[in-house]
Amino acid sequence: MPHAVAHDRxxxxxxxxxxxxxxxxxxxxxxxTGRQRPMTEVALLFAEIRTEAGLExxxxxxxxxxxxxxxxxxxxxxxxDLVGEDPNDIGRLWTKLVWAGASVGRSGAATQALxxxxxxxxxxxxKRAGLPLAKLLGAHRDSVRCYDTSxxxxxxxxxxxxxxxxxxxASGVGGVKIKVGLPDPAEDLRRVAAVRAHLGDGVPLMVDANQQWDRPTALRVGRALEEFDLVWIEEPLDAHDTRGHAELTRALTTAVASGEMLTSVAEHYELIRAGAVDVLQPDAPRVGGITQFLRLAALADHHHLQLAPHFAMEIHVHLAAAYPREPWVEHFDWLHPLFDERLEISGGRMHLSDRPGLGITLSGQARAWTAETAVVxxxx
Ligand SMILES: [Mg+2]
Structure with missing residues (x-):
């Protein structure tokens, strides 16, 4: 049933x-650790919503x-369920869609689709307001520290x-993250030492174990990593080991980061409530979108946490700019071919553009890589 006072549909x-x-x-x-194969592709779901007023x-x-x-x-x-609805009522529409698929849950693939x-x-x-998304939300800054993972x-x-x-x-990105979690932790330490020596002191360096250490290994390697002045140690443990993260966070001087694998505000709230991380790493597509991200960002700020959103920098540069505490955005060059625009990066920071909305347009290459379409x- 369309809303009675809809301003657009x-x-x-x-x-x-x-x-x-x-x-x-x-x-x-x-x-x-044999849990996954090397990654060779990323599957993307694009939604293009058009309105009677001619906006998209x-x-x-x-x-x-x-x-x-x-x-x-x-x-x-x-x-x-979106057709005929007022596109301005975003929270109401998210709730409507989540109830439409209530039997498949409020996290995971279902809410990622939403x-x-x-x-x-x-x-x-x-776009209707003529503002970059960060400005619509209320920006705290016009550029955000960024580090590279690619x-x-x-x-x-x-x-x-x-x-x-x-x-x-040299490209202007401000920090570097490298992966750890090899079968031999001594090899991890050699790689981190080599990269730290290469970068010199003071260049922001992070490591990411992608959940593959057990609790004793995370503590032992985490202690050995203290000397490298890391910005954070990411996903040292299974993403759902809230208690393990909380104990590690208290045991280490280096900040502990996690959250990218969580797919709902409720799961993030478990980490936040337990004091399990110093740096929260939500991912807007994974938690069900921007509406959900904003809810957990408010919780994270209330608990004095740092924020470093995961992947999808084209979305997260806006959300990070709107977070009260100085955040980090993760730089990945993987999605570049999908969009006509590039984010400006200089001086260690990613800059907001003046383009309204997210400021992205799907490229011809994105159309060429389109496997399936549906118009509703x-x-x-
Ligand atoms: Mg990661």
Whole structure:
């Protein structure tokens, strides 16, 4: 039932399933423990929402290794519930869509599918206001510290990782994250020592174990890593080991970061409430979109946490700019081919553009990599 005082109405929703190939098989610690294969592609779900007033919003969600087809199928099934609705009522629409799929839960693939709609509705609302999304939300800054992840994976040698770091810093990115969690922790320590020596003191350096240490290993390696002045140690433990994270956070001087694998505000609230991390790393597409991200960002700020959103920098630069405490944005160059625009990066920071909304346009390459589309223009 359309809202009685609607100021505009959703006319159609176009969905696209895009498969982004990666140039080389990507390996983190999960590959070395045999839990996952090297990653060769990223599946993206794009939602383009058009209104009767002639506005358009674009949003996306994504899945790595598995889940892309499930997100697309769920989105196609619930998209008719958006048609005829006022696109300004974003919170109400998120709730409507989550109830439409209530039997498949409020986290995981179902709400990740809703994230593509939610992000598109925020993009549309900011475009209607003629503002970059960060300005619509209320920005605390016009640029955000950024660090690179693309160049620090475990399938590359120490020499390659050092070369990548040199290139990254020369491009204006402010910090470097490298992967750890190899079967031999001594090799991790050698890689971290080599990169720290290469960068010199003072250059922000992070490590990421991708959940592959057990509690004793995380404590032992975490202590050995203290001397390298790391900005944080990321995902030292299983993402759902809240108590283990809380104990480690208290035991180490180095900050502990986690949260990218969590797919709801409720899961994040467990970490926040337990004092389990120093740095929270939510991912807007994974938690169900921007509406949900804003809820947990408010909780994180209330608990004096640092924020470093995971992946999808095209969305997160706006959300990080709107966080009260100086955050970090994760720089990944992987999604570049999908968009016509580039984020400006200089002086260690990623800069907001003047473009309204998210400031992204789907490229011809994104269209060429589109495997499946669906246009929904009538309610069910
Ligand atoms: Mg990570």
């Amino acid at each position: 959703v006319e159609s929703v176009a969905l696209s399933s895009v498969t982004l190939p990666l140039p080389t098989g990507i390996s983190d610690a999960k590959v070395f 919003g674009v949003g996306f969600s994504y899945a790595k290794r598995a889940g892309g087809p499930a997100q697309f199928a769920h989105a196609r099934e619930v998209a008719p 994230a593509a709609f939610d992000v598109a509705l925020w993009d549309l609302k900011a 160049g620090g994976f475990l399938h590359e040698s120490i020499g390659q990782v050092k070369d990548n770091a040199t290139r990254t810093l 223009d009538s309610p069910r």
